Amino acid sequence: MNAVGSALFSTLCAGTALIAKLGGTAIYNTVAYQGAAFPYVLFFKAAGVEANTSPRRVRKLVYVAKAVAQDDLQEAGEIDDLIDVLLHEQTLTVNGWGTYWSARDGDISYAEPGEGGVTYFHRGGMYRVWLAGA
Amino acid sequence: MIGNVTVMIDMARLEQLMRKIPDKAVRILHDGTDYGKYQELGTTKMAAHPFMTPAAEAVRQPFLDGLKVLRNIEDIDTFTDKVAYDALGIAQTYVAVDTGRLKNSLAVSKPEALGL
Numbered sequence: 001m002n003a004v005g006s007a008l009f010s011t012l013c014a015g016t017a018l019i020a021k022l023g024g025t026a027i028y029n030t031v032a033y034q035g036a037a038f039p040y041v042l043f044f045k046a047a048g049v050e051a052n053t054s055p056r057r058v059r060k061l062v063y064v065a066k067a068v069a070q071d072d073l074q075e076a077g078e079i080d081d082l083i084d085v086l087l088h089e090q091t092l093t094v095n096g097w098g099t100y101w102s103a104r105d106g107d108i109s110y111a112e113p114g115e116g117g118v119t120y121f122h123r124g125g126m127y128r129v130w131l132a133g134a
Numbered sequence: 135m136i137g138n139v140t141v142m143i144d145m146a147r148l149e150q151l152m153r154k155i156p157d158k159a160v161r162i163l164h165d166g167t168d169y170g171k172y173q174e175l176g177t178t179k180m181a182a183h184p185f186m187t188p189a190a191e192a193v194r195q196p197f198l199d200g201l202k203v204l205r206n207i208e209d210i211d212t213f214t215d216k217v218a219y220d221a222l223g224i225a226q227t228y229v230a231v232d233t234g235r236l237k238n239s240l241a242v243s244k245p246e247a248l249g250l
Binding site: 030031032042044046047048049051060062064066068108110112114120122126 | 176191
């Protein structure tokens with residue numbers, strides 16, 4: 001399922017408003033590198049099941065895509081909105097797969113206390129991704 | 135000539151009826167730690183290790199399929215309870231284990247038990 005990660009990365013990187021807000025392509029798959037500057041966008045696969053309801057292969061995936069900002073809840077929310085524009089009910093091209101559909105399924109919002117009184121705000125969503133065999 | 139028609143809506147009666155519908159076909163799968171969400175969704179220092187989402191996704195379709203054939207609230211409640219415990223078992227296989235505190239804290243509860 002690396003193809004889905006690549007498709008998500010490409011789609012997010014193509015969002016000019018998002019890239020401008022981040023000040024570059026600060027978008028990471030699964031884990032940000034140590035010392036990455038804030039804010040950034042992180043996405044990862046949270047779940048995946050096979051439908052197995054027909055001969056045509058169908059996979060139902062759940063990805064989390066979120067903004068991580070330091071001491072700035074407002075900024076995290078604004079980036080979350082930009083992610084949403086790019087991923088909610090949008091069509092992406094996933095190599096090796098035919099039909100693609102994605103939709104936001106729920107919100108994520110939590111604060112992570114850091115050292116020295118710093119707070120990291122995580123704001124984003126869970127995106128349901130359906131893939132069908134080509 | 136068309137006259138006016140006044141429709142009276144008896145909300146008290148409706149609410150009385152709604153209270154008679156048992157609100158028990160609900161189960162909540164939860165953990166009992168303050169760091170479960172960090173395991174599930176990650177932190178700035180640690181990648182996410184989802185365990186609740188895979189569990190929920192694994193039982194989602196079987197649950198929806200089962201609801202289609204159940205007809206009374208007691209059966210739905212029993213079925214919901216079974217599905218919740220299925221999800222609990224799946225979450226326990228996915229959850230990262232260090233001390234075992236998070237895994238051991240996973241539980242299924244009715245909303246009223248959590249004050250909801």
